[in-house]
Amino acid sequence: MTVKKYLATSINSAAQGSSTSSDSSWASRQIDRFVAWATGAYRATRSFSLLRIIYAVGMLLFLIPSYGDRAYLWGFASTWLEPEIKRRGYPFFIEKMFPKDNTFVFDLSYWSLIVLVLLFLVGYKTRFVTPVMLLFWIGLQSNSMLVTNGGDTIFRITLSFLIFANLSKHWSVDAWLQKRRGHRKSYTQKHFPVPLWLGAGLHNTALMLCCYQIMLVYVNSGIFKLMGKEWLEGSALYYSLNLDAFQVVPLLSELAWQITPAVLVATWVSIYFQLLFPVLLLWKYTRYLSLVLLLGMHVGIGFFMGLWSFSLAMIALDMLFVRDSSWEKAGNWVRRTNPKAKQILRSEIGLPPVPRSIPPRPEQFANAGSSSTASE
């Protein structure tokens, strides 16, 4: 059943069930629509699965390059930070997860966190892994206030919402295991069944909170930028490209700021598209335009300034505004165009073209038929 059909039947049944359509007020109908949307199905499951993968990559880009410096940044060699750290007010069990006075436990925790992020990446036992990973993530972050950035803050805040979301419906080991099990239920599904209204309700609440969080980041940041002289005159990007700490490849940054129109346009785009983001989301085409531009902005931040974990966190959250039906349309388009693309690719590398007369396999029909309903 599609989302539209679901909404239609749900609203109709609600309207017919306890009151007639005439005495059903506008507000009441909106509440019904909201309840049907919030509890009737798991929304944005593909975007959430993509978010899981992008978040994991972002967290690994934090953990692995810093592995050699872990003791210096968070471990026994970072005790000089204690007077400030102790004032932050994390519960003692969080502070004890990465103890500075026990190297073995600290290293064990660091490794555990890497393993948990890898499990999160492949989507294995995601329901269990997500909250545990979050605890370890906060535990590590609580050991220093000097080496985090906005991306780490986004991971910390949104992961607390995401423990209620289904992040592994697609592209995950969990999904693969579920597919292999077929109609048979797992132990958890058999003994602790979660009704749709509860599971979907929690999942969609997480979706709303994450979407709100990204809007807050954009609008709040946009308001601050609107108050800055350099942002309004269009020169802010020039200054940020000239900061030593954010020059990954100084030559690239030097080249970039010398293209004056690019500096002006990128600065203004970053203010106005951030500021107007909630409004641009209202229409399909402006939504996709703003998503493409903001995606470009974050790739640029990662590429020129090296802030990949921040960029990846923002890109992952931006993707939540892409509906499952849009992902399906894109998937169908790729599937339709794939044979042609294959032909082109094969001829490019000198292989003989794929004969056009090969009949499609039966499972392709089966997939095509089920894909439109799978996530709805």
Added chain:
Amino acid sequence: MKRPLNKPRIMGMLSALAVVTYVFVSLVLVSPNTPVRAAVFSVASPYYTQKWNVFAPSIMKVNTDFSFQAQWRDANGSLVKSEWVNITDIEQGNSLGNWATSRIHKQSLNAMGAYQGRYNKLTAAQKKIARDTFIERSGNGFQPIGNSELIQKLVDAGNNRSSVISFLRYDYMMMRYATIFATAYFGEDIERVRWKAERTRANDFEHRFDAEQQFKLSDLVFGWRQSNVTIDGAVVNEYAGVIERNGGKQ
């Protein structure tokens, strides 16, 4: 006629309540300081604290590095003064050309940024004291000025006790950081350290293509501090490893 409350409707209401609550909490947290913010902050901190004013409203224009100088006694008991050592340069030694760099490249940079932030909250008279030495003569030798005496001296110059305490706390941390780093760097028994914010900035946008450097910023130098740290060999080795991994001594 009212609709009966079924489970999905209750879930929908709880869902809306959760969103509305978070919207309220987060908006208060990112708003300017008010009594309401203080109350919400005490509940939501540190987990949901957030601020999104990075690079805004005023864009960062100045590069601020953390450099230190150390003193130790030679075999004759005379004080030896080192050259300035730029910790930020060392910590960023491996970050150039590296898109997946260790977070080490942010540590001293952010430490100096936070320290300067607290220094800037002091009055002009307090800043003068902060830039002076915190060491005094004692008999034939020297000793650090006592905490209560130092606090009183600073408070007398500005009457903002919380800013003074906050600055001195960070000052103490910087002394420990610089002392351990100096011990690992010079391999000596460090007696005193001092540090400076080494500042450079690019030309203004209007003068971006000028060959001549527009700004020559003076460094912000702080006075000598008595090194008051119990040195742990393992910690010093870790710092020495950091120096080695990031390109060695300057």
